[in-house]
Amino acid sequence: MNQNVLFNFIPLILMFVIFYFFLIKPQKKKANEINEMRENLKVGDKVITIGGIIGKIILVKEDYLVLETSSDNTKIEIMKWGINGTYNKNTDLRDTEEE
Structure with a gap:
C-alpha cells in the first residue's frame, strides 16, 4: 500500500x-x-520608464533618481523600480523587460 x-x-x-x-x-x-x-544606473545614462518616458539621468539617490526629459530641461523625480531599461537611439531599446 x-x-x-x-x-x-x-x-x-x-x-x-x-x-x-x-x-x-x-x-x-x-x-x-x-x-x-x-x-x-549612473548619471548620464538614457533610460525609459515603465510608463514610456525617455530621459537622461541627472541625479541618482539610493531609491530614486531625477530624469531630464526634454531640451527644455524638464526634470522628473522617479523611483528606481519605475525604470524599465536603458535607451540608446542607435539600437532602440535594450535591457528592457520582454513580454
Missing part, C-alpha cells in the same frame, strides 16, 4: 520540477538582471 501512495505522488512531484525549471527559475533570473541594471 505504501508503494501505491508513493507512485500517486510521482506525477505531482514531476509537475513541480517542470514548473520550477521552465517558469520559476527563468523569471527569477530575469528579475535579478533587472534589479542589477537598476542598481548600476
Whole structure:
C-alpha cells in the first residue's frame, strides 16, 4: 500500500520540477538582471520608464533618481523600480523587460 501512495505522488512531484525549471527559475533570473541594471544606473545614462518616458539621468539617490526629459530641461523625480531599461537611439531599446 505504501508503494501505491508513493507512485500517486510521482506525477505531482514531476509537475513541480517542470514548473520550477521552465517558469520559476527563468523569471527569477530575469528579475535579478533587472534589479542589477537598476542598481548600476549612473548619471548620464538614457533610460525609459515603465510608463514610456525617455530621459537622461541627472541625479541618482539610493531609491530614486531625477530624469531630464526634454531640451527644455524638464526634470522628473522617479523611483528606481519605475525604470524599465536603458535607451540608446542607435539600437532602440535594450535591457528592457520582454513580454
